[in-house]
Amino acid sequence: MVEFKSLRNSDLIPGEIYEAGLTGGFFADEVISNIFKFDNLRGIGNQGGIRRAMIENNPSFNNEEAFVIILDTKGDSDWPNKFNSSTKILNYYGDNKDCKKHYLDTKQKGNAAFEKYFHRAYSNTNEHIAPFFYFERINGKDARFIGIAVPFVDRTPLNTALELRKFIKSGEGEYENYVASFTILEVPVPRKWLYDLKVGNFESKYIPTVWHNYLQTRKLPPNNEVNVIFPNSDMTNPPRNTGYRMTAYRKTQAKFRSQLLERESGCQLCNLSLPSLLVASHIVPWAIADESQKADHNNGFLLCVFHDALFDKGYISFNENGQILISDELPSSEFERLHISEQMTINILPEQEEYLRFHRATILA
Ligand SMILES: [Zn+2]
Numbered sequence: 546m547v548e549f550k551s552l553r554n555s556d557l558i559p560g561e562i563y564e565a566g567l568t569g570g571f572f573a574d575e576v577i578s579n580i581f582k583f584d585n586l587r588g589i590g591n592q593g594g595i596r597r598a599m600i601e602n603n604p605s606f607n608n609e610e611a612f613v614i615i616l617d618t619k620g621d622s623d624w625p626n627k628f629n630s631s632t633k634i635l636n637y638y639g640d641n642k643d644c645k646k647h648y649l650d651t652k653q654k655g656n657a658a659f660e661k662y663f664h665r666a667y668s669n670t671n672e673h674i675a676p677f678f679y680f681e682r683i684n685g686k687d688a689r690f691i692g693i694a695v696p697f698v699d700r701t702p703l704n705t706a707l708e709l710r711k712f713i714k715s716g717e718g719e720y721e722n723y724v725a726s727f728t729i730l731e732v733p734v735p736r737k738w739l740y741d742l743k744v745g746n747f748e749s750k751y752i753p754t755v756w757h758n759y760l761q762t763r764k765l766p767p768n769n770e771v772n773v774i775f776p777n778s779d780m781t782n783p784p785r786n787t788g789y790r791m792t793a794y795r796k797t798q799a800k801f802r803s804q805l806l807e808r809e810s811g812c813q814l815c816n817l818s819l820p821s822l823l824v825a826s827h828i829v830p831w832a833i834a835d836e837s838q839k840a841d842h843n844n845g846f847l848l849c850v851f852h853d854a855l856f857d858k859g860y861i862s863f864n865e866n867g868q869i870l871i872s873d874e875l876p877s878s879e880f881e882r883l884h885i886s887e888q889m890t891i892n893i894l895p896e897q898e899e900y901l902r903f904h905r906a907t908i909l910a
Contacts, residue, residue, distance in 0.1 A: 546687075552579040557678065557690045557734035558833055558907060565686035576688045577616055577680065586743050593618045595640050595655030603745030610675040611742040613658050615694060618682045623712070628679070628691060628729065635679060635694055639723035644714055648721040659696070659725045663707040666697040666763070673747070676756060679729060693734065693756055694727035699765055701726065728765055730755050732835045733903075754837040766836065797840050801825050804842035812849035813891050814869075815884060824853035828900040830908070843896040851884050859910040861885060863901060867893045872910040 547555050549566045557580075566574030575591040581598060582588055589598045596614040600606040615637055617626040624638035640655035641648040649657045658675075665672045677694035698706045706726045711719050732753045741749035759765055802825035811818035826848045829838050838844050848856060855861045860883075862870045869889040871880070880886055893901060 549574075549576075549579070552576065553582050554736065554906070555580065556736050556903065556907065557739075559690060559692050559731040559733065560833075561690055562683060563680075563688045563690065565688075574686065576686065577614055580688075581614065581739070583740055583743055586740075589614065592653065593620075595653050595658065597654060597658055598743060600745040601743055606673065606745045609673055609745075610658060610662075611745070612675050612739070613662070613677045614680065615677055616680045616682060616688060620682070628681070633729045633731070634698060635691075635727040635729050637679075637694075637725050637727060639725065641722045642712070642714070642720055644718040644720045646720075648709065648723065656723050659707060659723050662696040663703060663725065666695070667703040667706075669763075674760060676742070677727060678734065679727070690734075692729040692731040693753070694729055695756075695759060695765065696725070696727055697759075697763075697765070698726050698728050730759075730765075731833075732756075733829070733833050735903075754835045798825070798831075801827075801840060801842060801845060805845050805847040808842060809847040811847070812852055813846050814852045814889055815849060817849040822850050824848055824850055826853045826856055828897065828904050830857070838900075843894060844900045846891065855883065855885065856904075859908040862905045862909040863891050863893065864905070865893070865898060865901075867891045870905065870909060874910050 546562045546564055549564045552563055555563065563576050563580055565576040566579070568574055572578075572591050577596065578588055578591040586601055587599070589596045593616055596616075598611045598614070600609050600611045617628075617637070619626075623642055626635070626637045628635045639648065639659055640651045640653055643651075649660065651657070662674055662677075665674050674696070677696065679691045679694040680688040681691060683689045696707075708724045708726075709721055710724050711721055713719055730753070732755055734753065735751040738749050738751035738753070741747075741751060755766060805825045806820065806823070810816075812823060817823070824847075826846050827834060827839070828844050828846065831839055834844060846856065852861070860872045860875050864870055867890045869885065869887065869891070871885060871887065875883065875885075
């Protein structure tokens with residue numbers, strides 16, 4: 546759970562819950578508007594449903610969305626949004642239910658945003674495509690981030706992925722509304738990328754690899770290669786899963802491990818060098834890393850089983866100089882038994898700083 550006071554500094558982590566405020570003021574407590582606050586930039590409002598964040602301070606992108614937030618509040622039976630966690634397809638209803646209005650003429654312009662970006666995603670032009678970020682309401686006020694919603698579904702034509710449907714409202718007549726199918730990419734979204742999107746910097750170095758690849762190729766990676774969730778950083782607990790998924794996992798993990806064994810001579814904290822007790826430990830955990838981060842040896846430390854367990858569970862991390870940071874949850878009386886001391890340091894490569902920053906902010910207990 547990300548506490549309310551930390552929302553403004555948080556990355557978006559799939560599955561993570563973002564906590565609403567407790568002041569009792571609906572607008573002050575509202576979780577999404579507080580996540581998407583950036584210094585010197587406009588906020589995104591605190592109404593529910595679909596919210597557009599516009600690009601600012603960049604005249605080439607006037608009236609273009611930086612990104613669009615979709616929040617399933619689960620509070621409207623006319624809009625039974627549905628995310629299928631095995632196919633990774635989200636069915637999400639647009640924002641018109643007014644019989645007297647055109648379906649694009651809605652207050653938050655949600656249907657218009659759907660239309661604009663689905664059409665662009667299905668065309669072959671190079672026009673800007675805004676990512677959608679999908680959240681679900683949870684515990685009444687909090688929000689859970691699910692992933693990046695891509696306005697595109699593989700092997701599905703545009704008029705099926707973005708379907709204009711007629712609905713009947715008893716006593717009032719008919720209205721039209723979009724029912725959109727998005728593909729969800731369950732990858733972390735760095736806050737620095739959100740900022741870059743807001744100012745129209747599309748060359749951001751923080752852009753998630755799968756999204757970048759999608760924009761370049763208009764192809765989504767097969768389901769099994771992005772969204773696999775494995776609980777451990779090594780093979781100690783192979784998950785029950787399809788052979789196909791396991792093959793992809795084994796290949797990437799075996800290569801990752803051999804690169805680390807080549808780079809290091811033993812545990813990077815205690816020098817233990819028995820290969821069978823050494824673990825190729827991911828800094829940004831496998832479960833939430835994107836494809837390139839899973840395979841990147843810079844996202845790894847070679848640690849003994851002891852130090853891997855402590856690092857993996859967030860009991861230890863390292864500052865930018867490589868000095869050990871020990872969680873307050875570990876009493877100092879146990880340090881010796883746990884083979885740690887406050888004097889320990891680890892060697893950090895420049896390419897590892899960003900990964901480690903994430904570990905400190907998100908994993909360290
Ligand atoms: Zn060790």
